[in-house]
Amino acid sequence: MRIVLMGPPGAGKGTQAKRLVDKFGMAHLSSGDIFRAEKAGGSALGQKLAEYMDAGQLVPDQIVVEIMAKAITSCDSPAGLLLDGFPRTVAQAEALDAQLDQAGKSLDGVVVITADEDEIVERITGRRSCPDCGKVYHVKYLRPQNDNLCDKCNVQLVQRADDTEEVIRQRLAAYNRQTEPVIAYYRGRPNVQTLFVNGTQPPDNVTADLVRGLEQLKTEM
Numbered sequence: 038m039r040i041v042l043m044g045p046p047g048a049g050k051g052t053q054a055k056r057l058v059d060k061f062g063m064a065h066l067s068s069g070d071i072f073r074a075e076k077a078g079g080s081a082l083g084q085k086l087a088e089y090m091d092a093g094q095l096v097p098d099q100i101v102v103e104i105m106a107k108a109i110t111s112c113d114s115p116a117g118l119l120l121d122g123f124p125r126t127v128a129q130a131e132a133l134d135a136q137l138d139q140a141g142k143s144l145d146g147v148v149v150i151t152a153d154e155d156e157i158v159e160r161i162t163g164r165r166s167c168p169d170c171g172k173v174y175h176v177k178y179l180r181p182q183n184d185n186l187c188d189k190c191n192v193q194l195v196q197r198a199d200d201t202e203e204v205i206r207q208r209l210a211a212y213n214r215q216t217e218p219v220i221a222y223y224r225g226r227p228n229v230q231t232l233f234v235n236g237t238q239p240p241d242n243v244t245a246d247l248v249r250g251l252e253q254l255k256t257e258m
Contacts, residue, residue, distance in 0.1 A: 038117040044150030047157040048236040064114035068122030102132040147223045150236040165194035
């Protein structure tokens with residue numbers, strides 16, 4: 038299977054991606070991981086990427102597609118692949134289709150994890166982490182044993198500077214602007230199945246819905 042996984046920040050995409058990869062054996066192609074590796078590798082493409090990332094600028098579609106196409110074509114997992122964080126725009130989706138067509142392949146499905154915006158804000162603003170060991174807590178859902186102290190390191194927990202409501206709502210607005218047209222694009226593709234799963238459920242329930250949907254997709258391929 039070749040699947041695109043989409044979802045807003047804080048919807049649990051990272052957790053579910055790992056579980057799906059473990060379940061189905063697909064290669065996990067995370068755009069964030071691939072960008073960091075390309076940048077660290079020092080290639081000409083990586084240097085171009087670094088110029089935009091270091092300046093805090095949006096990476097142009099052309100560079101994004103070139104990097105992801107390189108990763109996709111070098112992926113030879115017999116179980117297929119799970120694309121995470123790409124495509125983010127319709128232009129990227131069109132370029133991905135063209136790349137797969139050239140390779141004689143096609144996309145099988147798009148999985149969208151949905152979540153209520155207020156729920157996402159509560160999830161992210163409530164996150165706290167240990168500056169020493171990196172363990173993540175939550176002021177409501179996963180409290181430490183001692184108030185605001187890491188259970189393991191006994192040091193003060195911290196909140197990421199960008200885990201504020203204002204920043205999160207800006208990120209959600211950007212996600213909606215970019216992603217809704219991409220979802221509409223794929224829903225218009227006759228051979229691509231689109232699966233929506235409620236991400237506000239407990240994580241195990243979300244996983245069960247995702248697995249059920251992808252197993253159904255496999256039978257229809």
